Structures are given as C-alpha cells and as structure tokens.
Amino acid sequence: MARKLFDTIKAGTPSPIVSDSYPSAGDELGQPRNRSARALRGGLLEMSANSVRDLDPSSIIEDGPKDRLALEVEGIQALAESIRQHGQQVPILVRPTSEPDRYRVVYGRRRLAAARLAGVPVKALVRSLDDTASIVAQGQENSLRLNPSFIEKAIFVGALRDAGYESGTIQDALGISRQALSLLSIVQQAIPLTVIEAIGPAHDIGRRRWMELADLARESSTDLLAALSKAQPRLSKELSSDRRFEIVLAASKTKPTAHAADKTSDEMIAAADGTRLGRVKRTGQDVLLAFSGKGAPEFCAWVEENADTLMQELHSKWLNRQKPSE
Numbered sequence: 001m002a003r004k005l006f007d008t009i010k011a012g013t014p015s016p017i018v019s020d021s022y023p024s025a026g027d028e029l030g031q032p033r034n035r036s037a038r039a040l041r042g043g044l045l046e047m048s049a050n051s052v053r054d055l056d057p058s059s060i061i062e063d064g065p066k067d068r069l070a071l072e073v074e075g076i077q078a079l080a081e082s083i084r085q086h087g088q089q090v091p092i093l094v095r096p097t098s099e100p101d102r103y104r105v106v107y108g109r110r111r112l113a114a115a116r117l118a119g120v121p122v123k124a125l126v127r128s129l130d131d132t133a134s135i136v137a138q139g140q141e142n143s144l145r146l147n148p149s150f151i152e153k154a155i156f157v158g159a160l161r162d163a164g165y166e167s168g169t170i171q172d173a174l175g176i177s178r179q180a181l182s183l184l185s186i187v188q189q190a191i192p193l194t195v196i197e198a199i200g201p202a203h204d205i206g207r208r209r210w211m212e213l214a215d216l217a218r219e220s221s222t223d224l225l226a227a228l229s230k231a232q233p234r235l236s237k238e239l240s241s242d243r244r245f246e247i248v249l250a251a252s253k254t255k256p257t258a259h260a261a262d263k264t265s266d267e268m269i270a271a272a273d274g275t276r277l278g279r280v281k282r283t284g285q286d287v288l289l290a291f292s293g294k295g296a297p298e299f300c301a302w303v304e305e306n307a308d309t310l311m312q313e314l315h316s317k318w319l320n321r322q323k324p325s326e
Helices: 002-010 037-048 073-086 109-118 132-143 148-160 167-174 178-190 195-197 207-216 224-234 239-254 258-262 295-304 307-322
Strands: 052-055 092-096 105-106 122-128 265-269 276-284 286-291
Touching: 073 109, 092 109, 105 109, 105 122, 105 132, 109 122, 148 167, 148 178, 148 195, 148 207, 167 178, 167 295, 178 207, 178 276, 195 224, 195 239, 207 224, 207 239, 239 295, 286 295, 295 307
Parallel strands: 092 122
Antiparallel strands: 052 122, 092 105, 265 276, 276 286
C-alpha cells in the first residue's frame, strides 16, 4: 500500500491537498503510537504540502483583508519581466474554494499580479486552510518577505478587526505584542483612511511620527481631512511617500490666524427672484449654511435629502480650483 502511494507521487500525480489544522486535544497530542508510522506520515505530508502546481491566474480569487496600501505598477512590471526571463522563483500560497478548480489567494498577490501581466501560469502551493490559519499565514509571510511599514500594519490590523478576528489571532498574524497591537489600533482608528491613502506606505515613518499625527486628531481635535485638503495642492505623485507625510503633518499643525479665528459674519442668501433661501454665517473657524424652511420649504427639504452629495460636489469644485493651471 505504502509502496503504491510512493510510486504514485514519484510518477507525478498531483498530490492531495493537505490540511494544516492542529490535532485535537485528547488524541495524545495527535501523535501516532508507532514512531515509524509517525515518520511515514510526516514524510507524506511534507511531500504533499511542498508540491508546487501551475495554476491559471484567472482561477484565483483575490479578496480578504489587504496587507498593503497599493501594488506599485512599476514594481509589478519589473517582476513580470523577471518572471518572463527567469521564471517564478517563489510560489504563492492558495487555498481551495467550494467551486471546482477555483482558489483563493493567501499570500503572494504581487507575484500573482505579475504572472497575470506576463501571461503565464502562476506557481502555487495549495493548502486547505481555515480563515484563521489563512490570516496567520498571510501576516507572517508578508512580515518576513515584505517588511511592511508601520501604517501598512495598522491598516491590516483594522481590516482584520473589521472582519471579526480576535486580538490573539491578529497578534499571531503580525507577530506582535499586545501593546504593539494597541498602538497600531489607535493610529488606524484616529487617522482617516483617505489621509493614509493620500500619504502612502511611508516606510521611513515609524510609530512615533504616526502617533504624533494621530494625537493631533485625538487630543487636539484637529480635522485631518481638512488638513489634507489644505495640503492637497502640494501632494504631487512625484514626491516620496515620506515627504507627503511631512506635508500633511505640517498642515495638521498649522493653526488658523487670530484674524480668521475671530472673524464673524452673517449674510442672507436670496434667489434671483428675491425668494429668501437661507443664510451663510461665519463664526470663528466654522462656516454655517442655514436654509430657510419658511422662505423655500421645498428647496430646504431637497437640500436635506441630498446634503451628502451636494457637500462632496462643493468640495470637488474647491479642489479643482486649487490645481495649478497647465
């Protein structure tokens, strides 16, 4: 029986998918009674687990918590060219889905993207992992290979929390202490994702600087989105991510002038036919728009229903006015 199994493996028959689940308690730690049987099982599992398959990249689904802010286009193109010339040196890890011949990526998203760009099959290890084991494998592999920045770890922590993973699992995935997890969570919750994405991974910006930015929002009630808007005209794509962080941090520390802080105004707004629409009022740092439910009740109700869209359109128009003319 064992001889036939070994012959099958040597003949190149695809090895079975292996489960990485731990043995249950009460099974004598899951160890076979016989040492030879244990060695035989270990050998078979290792051979199966290390069997690399060539998979069609289109058969692999990319979802789940992300561990990086973005896949750099230039880096993917360079990796694709390397794969064309020298082949894929390190396999990715995938796990099977409920659909036949369909897989879900665990780690190796850059290699998968490069294989797609190169138009070649992707080399992959296939393992049957549950969600928790998959997250731990993803976090540990990326920490070892990618050296994620502090803020990328914080984003990963937030994604894992949103997905419902417990603190212990997140610590195992990133290989961090409870204190480190707490600091990452504080930064992730204090700084809006829009601000983080505008800055980027900022590999040379560590915990202390990100905490400084987070504390401006937590302790000084600084509006980081407003600071980002103020800094936006200077956040060129040509700038390094570290430099963009410095610009946003400086904008967040800038206080309004005494004149702006003390400024007050109150002005009525009317339609062309003289209908009273509302008022615009400036008090300190705030500008308030008040629409008249008496003078234009239908218009007032429409504004209330579409407030979010209208505010975003106003903000987009303001941003476009800040762009330098070409």
